[in-house]
Amino acid sequence: DSGVTQTPKHLITATGQRVTLRCSPRSGDLSVYWYQQSLDQGLQFLIQYYNGEERAKGNILERFSAQQFPDLHSELNLSSLELGDSALYFCASSHKAGANTGELFFGEGSRLTVL
Amino acid sequence: AQSVTQPDIHITVSEGASLELRCNYSYGATPYLFWYVQSPGQGLQLLLKYFSGDTLVQGIKGFEAEFKRSQSSFNLRKPSVHWSDAAEYFCAVLNYGQNFVFGPGTRLSVLP
Numbered sequence: 238d239s240g241v242t243q244t245p246k247h248l249i250t251a252t253g254q255r256v257t258l259r260c261s262p263r264s265g266d267l268s269v270y271w272y273q274q275s276l277d278q279g280l281q282f283l284i285q286y287y288n289g290e291e292r293a294k295g296n297i298l299e300r301f302s303a304q305q306f307p308d309l310h311s312e313l314n315l316s317s318l319e320l321g322d323s324a325l326y327f328c329a330s331s332h333k334a335g336a337n338t339g340e341l342f343f344g345e346g347s348r349l350t351v352l
Numbered sequence: 353a354q355s356v357t358q359p360d361i362h363i364t365v366s367e368g369a370s371l372e373l374r375c376n377y378s379y380g381a382t383p384y385l386f387w388y389v390q391s392p393g394q395g396l397q398l399l400l401k402y403f404s405g406d407t408l409v410q411g412i413k414g415f416e417a418e419f420k421r422s423q424s425s426f427n428l429r430k431p432s433v434h435w436s437d438a439a440e441y442f443c444a445v446l447n448y449g450q451n452f453v454f455g456p457g458t459r460l461s462v463l464p
Contacts, residue, residue: 239395270452280396280442280454293451327395340386341452343395 240264243328243344251352255316258347262309262330268292269311270331270341271303275324286311315349323351354379356443356455364461365433373428373458375443383445385426386452387417390440399441402426413437438462 240263250256262269271283273296282295286305297303300318305311315322325348329341355378365371377383384403388396400411407419417428426443443455 239397241395272454279456282451282453285451295451329396340398340401341388341396343388343397345393345395 239342239344241328241330241342241344243326243347245347246345247348247350249350249352250318252318252320254318254351255314256318256349258313258315258326258328258349260311260313260328260330260344262311262328263342266330266332266342267309268331269305269309270329271297271311271313272327272329273324274327274346278324280327283313318349318351320351323349325349354383354445354453356445356453358441358443358455358458360458361456362459362461364463366463367435368432371428371430371433371437371460373441373443373460375426375428375455376424377426377443377445378424379445382421385417385419386444386446387411387415387426387428388442388444388454389413390442390457392439396442399428433460433462435462435464 242261244259267288270285273281283297284303285293289305300316303313325346327346329343357376386401387399390396399415400409402409402419410416440457440459442457444452446452
């Protein structure tokens, strides 16, 4: 158990809909990362938050947004869903924001299926 | 831009055989290097990491990796593979001020 909790574990929805994925980082971790894992794209970095503020942005679509709340949990919002958004979405946490981040602790992921 | 390549998409070895998974990175300076393992239905777990110092690093589950600056490589090895090692393995780099970049992964199958 990494200590990172993601909900829901599985989600099935239709094209055009909007979903919210939730992540609770390990106790004490200030950084939260979101990754998308699909068969054709591999593990893609979406966005990182550190102590409530956006720290780095990767290949995140404009239809997607995220935030980190004062209690350090994070939510990834996916809107106007397309078939190609079907993927496994991982949240990871670490203690520090940048260099010497060291280990990332991953949750078990949220599997999104868009029909 | 920094990148990570794992030339082998899928490797099959027999239980008890030795294993080497290849990883090459592209970056001007020496990055921080990591190997993660993903078991089916699970998140990624850190096997080992290299920041500096001894170029041969030991990790969990009997894995080790060797950093070779001249070859920009960080290959993962295990002398004797167990059936439970069947999983997906990801090499990753982190440069100062940047974010983690993961390789495409190598899927390991283990024959009984």
